[in-house]
Amino acid sequence: MDIKKEIKDFRDRWYSHDKKILTCKRKYDSLEELAAKLESSQFAIDLEGYHFECLFKEQPGEYLYVIYNGAQYKELPEFPRWGYHRLFNGSMLCLEDPMYYKDKRIICGSFYGDREKSCIVMSIGIIKAVCRRLGLGEDKVIFFSSSQGGYTGTYASTLMPHTLSIGLNPRLYIQDTPHAENFTKYTGIDMNLPDPLHRNDIIHCIKNGSSHHIMLFNVQCDHDWNHHGLRFCREFGIEPHYGITMKENCLFWAYDCAGAPNPHTSFETKSIFVFIDKVAKTFVAGQVTEEMCKTALTVNECWHDIYNLKKDNIKLNKNQGYLDCIYISQKKSNKGEKVEFIHNISISKRDSKYNFFRYNILAKNKKITIRISGIEGSVEKCTVGVYDFQHEKKIYYRDYSIDSDIEFSIVTGENIEGLAVCVYAGLAGKTQGQELSVEGFEVWEEKV
Known part of the structure; x- marks a missing residue:
């Protein structure tokens, strides 16, 4: 037996995912059509004036895992954890918040809907249609999400009897989040006011439902722990301890x-x-033992060790400096081979100090020339920069007049993960309410 090959094959299966479902796109005109014709793909459906973008992967197994997205930070559509599908004992359905298609300025929509209608309720219709397509009982649905998506999954689970929700750092009190003010500004909805659908009263929903809920909170996150975790414990009557507490x-x-x-x-x-996932299903079955709770503490310590190492690596990289983008030049020179030409980029208005278009750098050991032309906007200058998103570090930033085309070259090294060119809708740090359009974004590559 070749044990090393066995390990490699295992890891290849463990970390792989089916990218083909991202290229297969469908549009369904009704829930009935969805239930009859659904296949593994990215699909869209419009319900009651709201546009839903979804991702579905059919797999053998007895469950349907439903994943909601949270705050909007990247280009749409965004499906967190879709690459987990090979780990699931069953199929996967990812849903993107339709609030972002109603108004792009909303940072976090919580699948809210409006004063009378809830997009979470609408999403239940999609989930039930998928269950019909798969021949699954609705009690076989597992909601698994994080942050604001964790709230959405918890609330949705209360609407589907005998389901299960798993939320990581779920922001359960939507009226008390860092983005609540932004939501009110662009929807006119005050989430503190009484709501007939109890969207701002998760305790009421949980106590009046038959579903089970798993909530994981990182004690190191002050906002999540104090405003959501501890508040939930007080209102639900839980005395939290390190590890697992059940009530x-x-x-x-x-x-x-x-x-x-x-x-x-x-x-x-x-x-x-x-x-x-194992603990959650065991909890539903009423079989969580003291031994399993002790094992959870060991898992906690492994979890703690992983992030301590990540933190140390971030510090090390920052101390050593960044060598993956080793040269930047403003001089015009031979450009090499043109590999990209993006037309008509639009950076819409947002209530963000750092509103930008992002182009990910994917070429190693190359001279990359960027030319940005036909810039128009409500500002006189815009910032263009090279940023390391993995280590949250500026590599190169410069303010340019929008009256002229912009051209510069960079030379990359071997490690380029997280490296990107950013074009801001004005000066970085001051882009609130500003917009910018770019007629052409051209990229050339040349070996070094």
């Missing part, structure tokens, strides 16, 4: 991870997810 239909799980780079997003690894 009625809720399992509360406190873990401890350094921010690498942010404690709010110090989420699970794929391996840790498998254990969380």
Whole structure:
């Protein structure tokens, strides 16, 4: 037996995912059509004036895992954790928040809808149609999401009897989040006011439902822990401890991870997810033992170690400097081979100090020349920069007049993960309410 080959084959299966479903796109005109014709693909459906973008992967197994996205930080559509599908004992359905298609300025929409209609309720219609397509009982649905998506999954689970929700750092009180003011500004909805659908009263929903809920909170994230985790415990009557605490239909799980780079997003690894999934199903069956609770503490310590190492690596990289983008030139020179020409880029208005278009750099050991032409906007200058998103570090930033074309070259090294060119809708740090359009974004590459 070649044990090394066996390990490689295992890891290849463990970390692989089916990218083909991202290229197969469908549009369904009704829930009936969805239930009859659904196949593994990215698909869209419009319900009651709201546009839903979804991703579905059919697999053998007895469950349907439903994943909601949270705040909007990247280009749409965005489907968090879609690459987990090979770990699931069953099929996967990812749903993107339709609020972002109503108004792009909304940073976090929580699948809210409007004063009378809830997009979470509408999404239940999609989920039920998928269950019909798969021949699954609705009690076989598992909601698994994080952050604001964790709230959405928890609330949705209360609307589908006998389902299960798993939320990581779920921001359960939507009226008390960093983005609540932004939501009110662009929707006119005050989430503190009484709501007939109880969207701002998760305790009421959980206590009046038959579903089970798993909530994992990182104690290192002050906002999540104090405003959502501890508040939920007080109102539900839980005395939290490190590790697992159970009461009625809720399992509360406190873990401890350094921010690498942010404690709010110090989420699970794929391996840790498998254990969380096991605990969740065991909890539904009423079979969580003291031994399993002790094992959860060991998993917590592994989780803690992983993020401490990540934090140390971030510090090390920052101290050593960044060598993957080793040269930047403003001089015009031979450009090499043209590899990209993006037409008519539009950076819409947003209530963000850092509103930008992002172009990911994917070529190693190359001279890359960027030319930006036909710039128009409500500003006199815009910032163009090269940023390392992996280590959250500026590599090169410069303010340019929008009256002239912009051209510069960079030379990349071997490690380019997270490296990107950013074009801002004005001066970086001052882009609130500003917009910018670019007629042409051209990229050339040349070997070095």
